[in-house]
Amino acid sequence: MCGICGFVSKQNITREQLKIMNDTMIHRGPDDSGEEIYPIRNGYQVGLAQRRLSIMDLSPLGHQPMHSANGRISVVYNGEIYNFQELKEELKDYPFRSTCDTEVIIAAYLKWGIDCISRLNGMFAICIFDREDDTVYLVRDRIGKKPLYYELSDGNLIFGSELKPLMAREGFQKRIRKDVLSRYLFQQYINAPDSIFEQVYKLEPGGILQFHYGEVKTWKYWDIKNVYHEMRKNPVTDYEQAKSELKALLQKAVKSRMIADVPLGAFLSGGYDSSLMTAMAQEASSEPVKTFSIGFHEERYNEAGYARAVAEHLGTKHTELIIDEAEMFKLVESIPKYYDEPFADSSQIATMLVSKLAREQVTVALSGDGGDEFFCGYNIYENVRQAQRLDMLGGMVHGICNLPGLKQAGLEGKLPFRVRVIAGNRGKESKTQFGAGNYVTRAQKMVLGEGQPCHFEIESEYGVSDWQIRRMLLDMDTYLPGDILCKVDRASMKYSLEARCPILDKEVMEYSFRMDHSLKYDKGNKKRILKDIAYDYIKRELLDRPKVGFGVPMDQWLRGPLREQLTDMCSREYLKKQRIFDADFTADMIEGYMKTGDKGPATGENYSKLTWSFFTFQQWYQTYMK
Template sequence: MCGISGFISKRRITLEDLTAMNDTMYHRGPNDSGVEIYDGAGGYAVGFAQRRLSIMDLSPLGHQPMHAADKRVSVVFNGEIYNFQELKKEFSGYPFCSQCDTEVILAAYEKWGIDCVSRFNGMFAIALYDRDAQEVYLVRDRIGKKPLYYWEDGENLVFASELKPILACPGFDRKLNPDILPVFLYQQYIPEPDTIFEQVKKLCPGTILRFRLQPDNGQKRRECFSYWSIKESYQKGIADPVTDFSQAKAELKAILQKSVKSRMEADVPLGTFLSGGYDSSLMTAMAQEASEAPVKTFSIGFEEKQYDESGYASAVAKHLGTQHTEEIIREKQMLELVESIPQYFDEPMADSSEIPTMLVSALARKQVTVALSGDGGDEFFCGYQMYQKLGQAQKLDAAGALIYGISQLPGLKQANLLGRLPFSVRTIAQNRDKRYKTQLCSDKYLACVKSLTGTDQVRFDRELDYHVKNWQIRRMLLDMDTYLPGDILCKVDRASMKYSLEARCPILDQRVMEYSFRLPHSFKDHNGCQKYILKEIAYDYIPRELLDRKKTGFSVPLDKWLRGPLKNKLTDYASPAFLKQQGLFDADAASKLIADWLGAGDGGAYTGSNYSRIIWAFFIFQQWAERYLQA
């Protein structure tokens, strides 16, 4: 795990400039750094830089930028190639100097060209310079585990693992992307390919960017193309189904075992995050199965007993025989982290679970450098409660259409029949737009965002692209393309790298993801039992009574914080004078919303009037803007 940055530019960017850019990511790689600039064709210079967190081959031989034996190709790389030892057998004539996976990338490119990335099983962001072809490639892994940003400045391009190096690049204009603000307020994160800045993009998962320093006639200087996608992989999977449950369970279990084992390869101490839920417990059980010594496991608990699940994690750890460490977190510790969010999440991120994720990462880093997590289980195996609600909503859709039609009749519309219906009925009745069928929401939240920003176009319009009738499956695919890389994986990457900790996700192995698409949906949601096949595998390791319970999860008390210790700061951000000077939100609407909410708080379950999430996103944005726009 590392941080990479660099440029392809005709503008003068010095070695000192690139070093300063690279060092903004010291936390991503405290063990080593490398900065180099090369002369390219067409008046270009190519700069490559890396901050290294040593995981494989801790010797200086793993230093980056790394060069091929014939010096034709150079690379900087963030992540892990888990099948690099298998790939290495393909290059019997290559003069390897190290035992790290970076060198295998160079050998693979020399043999197969850029198509080599289709053979990599791992998490990665790669920048590669081919001197013969005078081309630079940027590559991001299939599901977006590793981040990669780029800024196009005319005919120049600057890239980095985070925004901070780009912000530090001479000549960068911190011009905000105003169109993304309403999306952020509603979604709580900024989805690919957009960023908070108008001129910066995220490279999408499963995508290659090619930059030609000297394009021939008719060739584009920069182009992006996909080498893997959720949609195509899903279509291939359903064309080759596994219909026998016993076979599916055995094969999926074997694939997961291989995935976990490959992620335990490291030359540094390794452990697992253990919440006591199905996914983390299963990953821990398989890690312990593959280990000769007790695996180190980590969990956090909370003083608020209704949220504290540390006892379940301890029970699972005891059953599996792991070396378990837990810490009970005080509310003060969580509040202290709020101020640091913009420093490490260098574009606005309002998923409040980033705070406990940072805390468990800090705990783990005291003993290990690598931690396995259970991320991806909910999206690929139908785990979220939202999916269950969507199954019910689809069954009621016809009735909802009838209710909506009746409510629009003369007289009934004027009498606001729809507004008098219970929240859940009204939500289903109003869900008439085919583009957003699986993105159920309260009309009040859309109206709230529109009052602040002038638009309510905040949902994803790609649902119909999947050509899937089942709403649960359609939403799962949508989440894999949006929420998983944009929120979950971004959160885990930034929270863990804050402490120079590498997080690995076995469920997001290419083989697991692709196999999941071959499974009938009933193997995932079996008569209302979600993640059914994963649970059945977990029971092979852990007694049902330790796992079968309603998962509480931990929610940061946003209402309490924003109306308590963060109130003064929120009030300052909501000042009409400040907002009018800032010019990003409707000052009167924002001030009124926050003043009313501070007086009344959230409306409660099934009211459609819980505005704390939107106000938290507003608060997080303003805290971010204070650091990056006023700097």
């Protein structure tokens, strides 16, 4: 696990400047660093840099940039290739010097070219420089576990694992993209390929960028919708077969992620996914696995007792930390430093706390991320199924409410909230993304100028009629990489901790697409098959309970200790100088939010999420734009 950055540029970027860029990511790789610059043809030079967190082959032989034995290839890379030992068997002709997976990438490229990426099973952000034709490739793993930003300007390419190295480059233009802000306020993250800055992009999950003397090509070697339909050609419908084969794939994925030359443990919330990953890790280990959980004094957030019970059942070496609101609050001001793009998923704070706890004993931690998206675990999937059943009726209600006279009377706005949501869900490209329409309206009105739609209006691309499946695929493309994996990456790397996700193994993901949907969701039983595998290891009564999840008391904070700061951020004078938000509308909305109190999510009138998104944007702005 590391951080990488570099460039292909005609500008005179010195090694000292490259080191400044690289050192902005010292938290991602405190153990070693390397910066090199190579002149190439047509007036370009290539710069490659890496900050290293030593996981495999702790010796200097793992240093990067790493070069091929013949000098043709140079690589900087962030991540883990879990099948590197199998690939090494196929690459015996190469004169390996190290035992790390980076050198396997080099050997694979020399044998198979850039198509070697499809053979890699892991999480990664890679830059490959091929001196044979002066081509540079940027590559990102299939599901977007590892981040990779790039800037294209004046025929130059600059890239980095985070935005900080790009911002540290001399001459970088901090021009905010206002068109992404309404969607950010609504979704609470900025999804690839967009970023907060003009001319800066995120390489999409499963994506490759080729740069050759200023010419740029991008394509996907692994795309959710295409892989889904390809896998569906060979479906698995038998439940016992699916359970047996999926269990074996998960066991293999967990075992491969336990290969490390440093201490390893697991996050344990006590839910199905983290408990199953921990159980399989314990099964594969010759000694008790170290597990970590945090708890809260506030009972509505506290799952520590469940995690403790699972740990005792499995026999792990468990560490638990009970924290209070004050400890969570202390981390608020550090959010923009480590999430160097506006990001407003408040569970980032709890994720940072459990990462800090784990890092005191281990350098690698297993997590259960991906179980909800690939095996139908979120409550929204139940709501989506109900919404599809009621869609025709909702269309009739919408039509009646828009008859002459009734429309003028605003009848639809007077309907009960849930009825109003179903009736208003008329967007053909966003059927599974229904919600409070006034949230969308307010997010759009807050920002000056035209912006992107708040929803991802791409649902027809999936070619799936079942709304539940369609929403799962959409979440794999957007919410999982843009929010969940971003949250875990930045939170864990804040403390130089590597998080590994067995459920997001290539073979597991692709096998999940082959499974008939009824094996995942059956008459309201979400995540059916994953639960049944978990029951093979853990007593049912230890796992069966409502999903809680991490969160913070944002309403109390925004109306309490953050009130003065928020008031300054939304003052009309400040907003008019900033020229990003509609000063009058935004100030009125947030002032109203602070006065009215919590009306409850069922009304669609508690704007805490929009306000928190606004607050975290302004916090980011004051950190980087002042």
